[in-house]
Amino acid sequence: MEKQIKRIGILTSGGDAPGMNAVVRAVVRTASAYGISCLGIRRGYSGLINGDIIELGARSVDGIIAKGGTMLYTARCLEMLTDDGLTQAANNAHYMGLDGLVVCGGDGSFRGAQALSRKGVPAIGVPGTIDNDIVCSDYTIGFDSACNTAIQAIDKLRDTMQSHERCSVVEVMGRRAGHLALDVGVACGATAILLPEREIDFEKSIVEKMRANRIRGRKHHIIIVAEGVGNAQDVADRIHTATGIDARVTILGHIQRGGSPTVRDRVMATRMGYHAVKILMEGASNRVVCARNNQITDYDIEEGLAMSKDLNQELYEVSQTVSI
Ligand code: ATP
Numbered sequence: 001m002e003k004q005i006k007r008i009g010i011l012t013s014g015g016d017a018p019g020m021n022a023v024v025r026a027v028v029r030t031a032s033a034y035g036i037s038c039l040g041i042r043r044g045y046s047g048l049i050n051g052d053i054i055e056l057g058a059r060s061v062d063g064i065i066a067k068g069g070t071m072l073y074t075a076r077c078l079e080m081l082t083d084d085g086l087t088q089a090a091n092n093a094h095y096m097g098l099d100g101l102v103v104c105g106g107d108g109s110f111r112g113a114q115a116l117s118r119k120g121v122p123a124i125g126v127p128g129t130i131d132n133d134i135v136c137s138d139y140t141i142g143f144d145s146a147c148n149t150a151i152q153a154i155d156k157l158r159d160t161m162q163s164h165e166r167c168s169v170v171e172v173m174g175r176r177a178g179h180l181a182l183d184v185g186v187a188c189g190a191t192a193i194l195l196p197e198r199e200i201d202f203e204k205s206i207v208e209k210m211r212a213n214r215i216r217g218r219k220h221h222i223i224i225v226a227e228g229v230g231n232a233q234d235v236a237d238r239i240h241t242a243t244g245i246d247a248r249v250t251i252l253g254h255i256q257r258g259g260s261p262t263v264r265d266r267v268m269a270t271r272m273g274y275h276a277v278k279i280l281m282e283g284a285s286n287r288v289v290c291a292r293n294n295q296i297t298d299y300d301i302e303e304g305l306a307m308s309k310d311l312n313q314e315l316y317e318v319s320q321t322v323s324i
Helices: 020-033 045-050 083-095 107-118 143-164 179-187 202-215 232-243 253-257 263-281 301-305 313-322
Strands: 007-012 037-041 053-056 100-105 123-127 167-172 192-194 221-226 247-251 287-292 295-300
Touching (some): 007 020, 007 045, 020 100, 045 083, 143 247, 143 263, 179 192, 179 313, 263 287, 263 295
Parallel strands (some): 192 221
16 A cells, blocks of 8 residues: 655765766656655755755756766765754754655665654665675665776776786775775786785785796786775785885775766666655655665665675685686
């Protein structure tokens, strides 16, 4: 039995990710298709607290599926962590007549959605982060685009490293998680991938491997360091000291967050945004939308964030085998 809802809100929060716009589009278009009006809340929860809102109709989101970033802007809003800020946000949501709110962001943003749900604002989280670190979901929107951006940059680095017979030490994003580093490392043929989730024997897995690869005729090396591991310059210095090979550091940084989203991100964003509106129509609150075994589903936010997700161990083992 679908609940009659008349108006919903959509906001993007936390770090931006390619595909957030595609979520906004899917939410607005799905709502519009069912005769529900939609408000865009700008700058994350700050916009809810300060009333920074715009009306969004089906035509307002034309063309944004192909654009990186988020047309609603994003922000981190410390006021949401206070009782006053949260109360103000919930009061404004009621005042605006919101029957539901879709929040696209990471786990911090879902805590905000949970807090609002407890205050009577039905809120649904959609995972939008390049880190793929939402534990209840196999996939987060932006991950594939970020991997592809990293690969394009590393392919260019490879050309210059090969010419000078150097080692390239590349730091990729991911915060405390190594999912991005692992996929990027496999896709660029890295000699070694340093991940926060896995201990590594530096001498055996990097130094000895580089020496052996050099004897086998390898002229250059790529080492991927996840940002959660530590300082990429320290890694380069240790490599240089141990092998004599010139090791240069590149920190890819925020470039990984930009660019037009890939097909995968556009499709996942569209499916997840659609799902979020459908469950709001069914009366859901305090849920996080997830991908599990290529199905779109949802969990209670508390339950979803308490789950665990490890790295793809099979991929990790494959990466070690083929990097000779
Ligand atoms: P990313 O993965 O990119 O860091 P995130 O959503 O985890 O994204 P955070 O900075 O942790 O990013 O959270 C985004 C915003 O969510 C915060 O600035 C704050 O406004 C809100 N938020 C976070 N935690 C809570 C909480 N416990 N209660 C209410 N709101 C919260």
